Amino acid sequence: MVRVTRNYQFSASHRLYLAHLSEEENQKLFGKCANPHGHGHNYTLAVTVEGPIDPRTGLAVNPFALDKLVHGHVLGRIDHSYLNEDVEELRGVPATTENLASFARQALAAAWPADFPALAHIGVRETKRNVIELPVIPQKV
Amino acid sequence: MYISRRAEFSASHVCRSVELSAEENLSLYGPGANANGHGHNYVVEVTLSGTPDPTTGMIYDLKDLKDIMHSEVVDPMDHRHLNFEVPPFDKVVPTTENLTLEIWRRLEPHFKQGPARLHCVRLYETEDTYVDYYGK
Numbered sequence: 629m630v631r632v633t634r635n636y637q638f639s640a641s642h643r644l645y646l647a648h649l650s651e652e653e654n655q656k657l658f659g660k661c662a663n664p665h666g667h668g669h670n671y672t673l674a675v676t677v678e679g680p681i682d683p684r685t686g687l688a689v690n691p692f693a694l695d696k697l698v699h700g701h702v703l704g705r706i707d708h709s710y711l712n713e714d715v716e717e718l719r720g721v722p723a724t725t726e727n728l729a730s731f732a733r734q735a736l737a738a739a740w741p742a743d744f745p746a747l748a749h750i751g752v753r754e755t756k757r758n759v760i761e762l763p764v765i766p767q768k769v
Numbered sequence: 770m771y772i773s774r775r776a777e778f779s780a781s782h783v784c785r786s787v788e789l790s791a792e793e794n795l796s797l798y799g800p801g802a803n804a805n806g807h808g809h810n811y812v813v814e815v816t817l818s819g820t821p822d823p824t825t826g827m828i829y830d831l832k833d834l835k836d837i838m839h840s841e842v843v844d845p846m847d848h849r850h851l852n853f854e855v856p857p858f859d860k861v862v863p864t865t866e867n868l869t870l871e872i873w874r875r876l877e878p879h880f881k882q883g884p885a886r887l888h889c890v891r892l893y894e895t896e897d898t899y900v901d902y903y904g905k
Binding site: 629630631632633634635636681684685686687688690691692767 | 870899900903
């Protein structure tokens with residue numbers, strides 16, 4: 629078994645705040661991420677699959693089929709968007725990197741073809757200093 | 770505890786299988802199947818597992834790891850055409866998956882005994898694509 633990871637770049641804006649909290653409480657919880665007009669990042673989404681190498685092709689996954697899936701079901705919905713408003717699943721929840729990773733996992737899992745190797749891990753990097761790791765299946769070693 | 774070291778090598782290859790049709794080769798490997806090949810700056814990350822020696826404080830001598838990585842991987846592969854110059858890629862398609870496996874096979878015998886075991890080989894074909902192999 630090998631794990632194959634591909635990174636994808638996307639750009640989006642968001643604002644971290646909770647509607648039921650005061651402006652002061654939001655600032656305390658989310659800091660400058662709660663500034664009223666939002667802000668943006670260049671994110672990196674890392675998608676990892678795990679499976680055996682097909683002896684005929686030498687590949688564990690067709691990279692172009694994986695790209696198509698990720699573009700069609702995740703990137704196409706979030707790239708150059710305002711996450712709080714434009715992504716239905718993120719409406720009403722803070723558009724944190726954690727929730728963004730969960731959204732990516734759910735969107736991919738719902739569309740995952742039966743003949744693909746297993747979706748093993750999702751990573752979302754917000755900045756050079758912030759990365760969220762979301763294991764989908766435990767590493768076997 | 771784990772310790773990792775990375776090294777870089779540059780090589781050319783072509784991903785094309787004689788068992789597949791031209792259409793299948795194109796759909797699986799894309800421009801990677803172009804007949805005259807192309808190249809990458811590969812980065813290999815080797816991770817060992819072990820316990821720090823109470824005297825030296827080290828899991829494994831990193832200079833020794835560097836020497837093994839160079840003699841088994843970098844020296845035979847750097848500035849080479851994998852298909853023509855690095856067996857078994859005269860017969861096996863040099864995908865990142867197969868190259869990761871081959872690097873594991875070359876390194877693993879060095880860590881069967883002694884203070885550390887080979888834990889993982891990670892091979893970056895580009896900054897955005899890599900394969901991890903843990904030996905099973």
